[in-house]
Amino acid sequence: MKLRILIVITLLSFPIVLARAQNTGAPHLEKHGTATQLVVDGKPFLILGAELLNSSSSSLEYMRPVWPRLAAIPLNTVLTPLSWELIEPREGQFDFTLVDGLIQEARRNNLRLVFLWLASWKNGMSSYAPIRVKQDTQRFPRVVEKDGKPVEILSPLGKESMVADARAFAALMRHIREVDGSAHTVLMMQVENEVGVLGDSRDRSPAANHAFDGQVPRELMTYLEQHRETLLPEFRKVWEAAGAKSSGTWQEVFGSDAKADEIFMAWNYGRYIQSVAAAGKAEYPIPMYVNTWLGGWSDPHPSPYPSGGPLPEVMDLWKAAGTAIDMYAPDEYMPNLGEWCDRYRRGGNPVFIPETNGGAIGGANVFYAVGQYEAIGFSSFGIDTFVDLERDSLLDANDDLGKSYAVLAELAPIILQHEGRGEMAGFRLDKDHPRMSLELNGYRLDVTLDQIFETAAKTGFGLVISTGPDEFLGAGSGFRIAFSPTKPGPPHVGIGSIDEGTFVGGAWTPGRRLNGDENDQGRAWRFVSKRISIEKAVVYRYE
Secondary structure, eight states, X not given: OHHHHHHHHHHHHHHHHHHHHHHHTOOEEEEETTEEEEEETTEEEOEEEEEOOTTGGGXXXXXXXXXHHHHTTTOSEEEEEEEHHHHOSBTTBOOOHHHHHHHHHHHHTTOEEXXXXXXXXXXXXXXXXOHHHHHOTTTSOEEEOTTSOEEEEEOTTOHHHHHHHHHHHHHHHHHHHHHHTTTOOEEEEEEEESOSBSSSSSOOSHHHHHHHHSBOOHHHHHHHHHTGGGSOHHHHHHHHHTXXXXXXXXXXXXXXXXXXXXXXXXXXXXXXXXXXXXXXXTTOOOOEEXXXXXXXXXXXXXXXXXXXXXXXXXXXXHHHHOSOOOEEEEEEOSSOHHHHHHHHTGGGOOOEEEEEOOHHHHHHHHHHHHHHXXXXXXXXXXXXXXXXXXXXXXXXXXXXXXXXXXHHHHHHHHHHHHTTTTOEEEEEEOSSSOEEEEEETTEEEEEEEOOOGGGOOSOEEEEEEEEETTEEEEEEESEEEEEEEOSSSOSEEEEEEEEEEEEETTEEEEEEEOOGGGGGGGTOEEEOTTSOEEEEEEEEEEO
16 A cells, blocks of 8 residues: 555656756656657657676776777667666665766766666566565565466566565665766656566466456546547557457457457556656656567467567557556667558657667668667667777778767757757658658659669668758668659759768858769759768759
8 A cells, every 4th residue: 555655646746857857957748749859868769779788887997998988889878787686685785886977978978878777677677676685485476377377577567576676776766866867967767678477478476366357447448548549559449359258358458369369468567667766767767668579469379579569559558557658669670670660659759769770771770760760879789799899990881870970969959949840850761662752842853772883772761851942851872753743833844953972060061062973964953872972962842
């Protein structure tokens, strides 16, 4: 009962603590047209980030030579784990030496941080919990699967586990506020990591079986009834297929297949993690998100992905479970980035890609995520594997990501000014998808792979921003754009000028005037594949 009262009080206090964060310049989220922006020190901030390997940041000594190489990529943000077992080595005794060291090194190298709280779960498992938690299975019960054997996964129905995790997370957030509440090195927190049951569709421990055979909680049913028209279609379909009942057991309300099991687990993981996040936000209300090991309901369970994690199909369950989580974010390693971004930005959820490929794939995808989906940030995984400590240099494998980040860092002020207003679009092209069309400010832009001469591109990527009535800013590589009008007036469009250039402190410095072969003899705006360039184009209409 005490925990429930604490959670209610914490949730009621969120508007107060959020206002305090905005007034002090602490990181927070704000709407900007259709976009959601991360605002730091009163200004929007675009995360150009990368995540360290899981164990790298457990040693300050190991990390010491890595920091300057990360800054040189160039990143502006490092995502790095903090494990419960190292933060609270003995129950009630906290050691923040590692936290302080990581913050100090990030500041020294002009980098920001996003901390990943690896506590009750990481990749579905519970290997980052303190050994005392792993050993005491009576106080901290585990998931039991179909064969009747417990696995190394803490049950989300374990009340003591939730209280212990929340207490440790609250202590961590209180300390971060004390040491970083004015500097704002730490931008956001990831709460747990890729949660869910691996190897089965749900927890089958005695407590879980009792809950599953009992009534669906009244608060969840009330949420579904109040939000019926805006529920995500995949989830709503399951509920309605079972009769859209307003009460009953989990199988009576959601059916008798594995989907009901996953819905049950999503609710319980959501309740647990929302409670942990709420305890942390009561101490320091910076943005908090959960990440997802992607899969789909088309996969039978047991399946390759954890059951109950915040997949798009069950995000409504997580939202019904609480309001402390600000974002649901996909760990994206699949070829269909756009489809996942479309699914995750429904219902006003901001797009953030916390873990994905680096190299050439990441270098192309970051333009697409930022330009087309107004992502607040993008992060490649395992960035320290791309750093050659012996040669004190960046390995070629990640050079493409670094080049993209360097260009986007120049463009960030312009991107953040125009996003959310229908004035920007992003894209990526390849042999299977060599063309696309978009409309900006009265013009149709037909974007295709650049196939001219020896610079013919196999892939292309970029973004375009409408910066004036007949003016466009573009960046990227390996594509060409042809213009046609979409509003009444003269039927033809000509290219008045194309200039390459750079931005320094948000100010445009023009370089070469591109003409002739560089603009297909006045017929197209070209971005050759040998480099990532920034260019401005002015167009005109004529009879």
